[in-house]
Amino acid sequence: MSDEELEAKAAYFKEQDLIEISDDETDFPDDGYLNIERALADIKAMPPPRHTRQRKGSAKGTVPPRLTRQTRSFNGSTAKQRIAGFEAQSAKQQANLRPNYQRVSRSAITPENDVASTFRSARPTRKGSASSPVTPRSRKKLKHSTSPDTASEARTEREVPFYMRMGIMPRELKNGKDVKQADIKVEPEHKQLLRGKIVYFYPNNDLSLARRRRIHKIIQLGAAWVTQWKDDVTHVMVDDGDYTFSQLLKHLDKADLPRNVVLVKFDPYVPQCIQFNTLLDPSLGRFSLKDAPKPGPLTKAPELPYSPTSLVSLQMKPSRRQLATKSSQKTNAEPSKEGFAPLLVATKNTSSPLEVVEDSFVMPSPDAAEEPAGRHSPYNDDFLQAVKETRAISHLPLDEEDSGTLDNLTVNTIAQDSDCETDDEYPKPSPKRRNKISSNSLVSKSATPKRLNKSVFKCIDPGTKSSSLNPNTRTIQILGEMCKYHNQMGDQWRTFAYRRGIATLRKQTHKITTAAQAGLLPFIGTRLAEKIEEIALTDHLRQLDTTRNDPTAKTLRRFLGIYGVGLTQANKWVQAGHRTLEDLLEKEKLTEGQKVGIAHYADFAARIPRAEVEAHGTFVRDVLKRIDGAYQVTIMGSYRRGARDSGDIDLIISKPGTSLSTMRKVVFHKLVAQLFAQGFLKVTLATSHRSNDGSKWLGASRLPGSMIWRRLDLLLAPEEEMGAALIYFTGDEVFNRSMRLLANKKGMRLNQSGLYKDVMRRKGRETLNKGMLLESRDEKRIFEILGVPWREPSERVCSV
DNA sequence: TACCAGGCTTA
DNA sequence: TAAGCC
C-alpha cells in the first residue's frame, strides 16, 4: 500500500471521527436480541413432555428471554471472567412484575419484554428533592395492573398514537418514502422508555437512514418527533459526531436551551437507556455534547436548580461519596497473569503411550490457514473476492460433505491455542505426543457422520507461530482489550466472537492491514475487519479509547468485584448513585454472600501465591486424612495449570470406591465441621442443602497465622467420575466451553461427571436426553474420544 | 434467526 | 425463576 493511500485512509478515519453518524448503526442495540441461555437451569428435572420448558422464546411458557444488548457502554473489570450474560438482566425483573403469559411475538427491532419498569421507577428522584416519590411498587401497580400487551395495543388503535398526535411522521425506514400510516410498531406502554417525550433531532431531518432509524426508535419508545421547535419539546437528540452546543443554538436561533430540555447525544444515550432498561441520567458526561454547559434534567425532573454547576455536582454526586471512595479498600487485585510456575507442575507426564494410533483425524500438514494472497494486491477487491470465493468453495468443503460440523474454532481452541498460551502457566512445554482415537464409532448414527472434515482438523496442528513473532501483535492486543471490555460488560457473545477472531488473527503469518484482507479470514466479519484495518493504520481503536474513559467504570468494576454481585446488581447500584462499598452497606439490602464479599473485599480480590494455595490444600488434606486416610485431595484450577498465583483454591476430594453420598457425609459434615472448629474455615458461601446430589462446597478459609481469607472451593468426585471432574476443574473456563461445544457438535455431552453420547436435544437447544455414558473415569480417554489431542493442564490456558 | 457449555445454589 | 458462580 502506498504511502498516499495510507494517508488517505488515515485521514478517513480522522474524518469519521468527526462526521460519523452514518452506519455506525450496525451497532444499534436493536439489531440484536439475545436469548437467555441457561434460563432454566435444572435440566435434571425430568424433561417434560413437550413445551413446558423451552429456554428460548420459542413459543409459550416462559418469558421470552429476549432483550437488547448493546455495543458500548460502561467499562468495568474484574479478575474473573463473567460470562454470565447480561442478556438475562432484564428479563428477570419483569418476572417479578407479572407472570409470564404473554405471547411471544418476535420483532426484529423491538424488545420483547416489558422489562423497563422496575428499573425505571427505581431510579428517578432519589436525591434531595424528592418531589414525586413514586415508589417502584406503586408505580408498578399503576402501570401494570391491567395491561397485557393487548390492552395497550387495542388502545393504540382506538386513539391516535401519541407520536402522531404530538409529532410528525418520519419517512419509512426502507426507501425513505413517506409513511402513510402508523406502521411504526410502538412498544407496549410499560416498555416505553421515552413515553410522552417530544424529541427534536439535530440535524433536523430524517434524510439519512441512520437518523431515520433513530427517529423510528424513539417513536417506538413512546416519544414523538418534531421538526418544528415547540415549547413542549422535552429532548434534543444530536447525532454523535462533533456537533457542538453552539452549533445547535445557532441552528435553533436561540441564546440558550430551555432549562427543562434534555440535550443528549442520541448515541450512546438511547442505546444505553435501552440496555439498562431505564432512563439514564442525561447529565452524565458521556451523553453530553462537547461544549454543552449542562444537560437537562431527566424526565419530569425534580426541580433541581439548574445552574451548570449544579448539574455537575449532580453528576458527581455527593462529595461524601468521594471521601468514602478513598477510604474504601481499593484492592485492585491486579490479577497477575498466571505465570510461570516453578515447574512444580507435577505433571509427571506419563507421556508416551506410544500407541500412536494413527487415525484419520491427525491431519498432518497444516496447510496452515495461509492467508491467501492477502498482501499481494491489497486493493484489488476483485482479486480478494475471488480468493475468498475460491476458498469458500475449495478449501472448506474439501472432503467433508458434512464435516461433522466441527468448527474450526473449537478445535483450535482446544487443540491448538496452546502455543500462544503455553508459556503462560507452564514454563517449558514438554514435547507431547499426540495421538488419538477415532471416536466416531462410539457415537451411534446420525449425530456424527462418520468422518469429520479433515480440513477442520488441520487446524488442530499447533504449528502456529509463537505469538511474539506474529506481525499482528498490536492488533491482537487492542482487540484483546476490546474483548476483555465486552466480557466485563457481560456481553458474552461478543466476547466469544472477539476471541474467535483474535484466535484466527494469531495464526496469521503476515500482517493484516486492510479490512478486505481481514474479511477473508474465518471468524472475522465486517466489523472486526474494519477494526483491524483501523488499528493497522492508526495504531488505535477509537471505540476503545472512548470506552476507556468512562467514569462509571471504576464504580461498576468495584461492585462487580464483590462476591455475589453480578452485572445486574452492579448496574442497579451504580445507577442508584452508589459509589462505594460503604454506600451499599448502608443503603442496600444484601445477601449473606454479598455481605461476606464486602467484608472481605480486599481478601478475595487478592491473588494467592502458589505456595499458599498449596498450604491450603495440605491443611485440608491433613485433617481429612485423619478422618479417613483413603481420601485424596487434589489441588485443581489455575494451580493445576501451573499458575504462579491463583484467584482461589480449588480442591477435588475423592475416595476410591466410595459413593458420593458417603463422601458428602464425611466431607461436608465431618471435615467441614472440623475445619471450622479449627478456625480454618471461616464461612460457607454455598453448598447443597438439599440431600441428593450436591458435590460442591464454596466458602472461605484462612491459614493459621494469616489474616487473609481465601476463597475455597471443594468438589467431591466419585472415583468413577474423576476424569471428567479433572477436566472440569482444571479448566480453564474457555477451554472447558470449547471442549463441551466440541462434544456437543459430535452429538455428545460433556459435563463435570462424564462424557455422554446420543444426547438428544430439543430443537437444537435444551438437553432432552442425558445420553449414555461414554467415559468419565479417565481424563485422557475423554480427550481421545472427542478426538482432541491431549493437552497438559498447563496447556489449557485459553483465555485471552 | 438460532447458536455460541453445562450445571448448581441462593433468594 | 433470575442472578450469580464454578
Next chain:
DNA sequence: GGTA
C-alpha cells in the same frame, strides 16, 4: 460479533 460471526456463522450457518
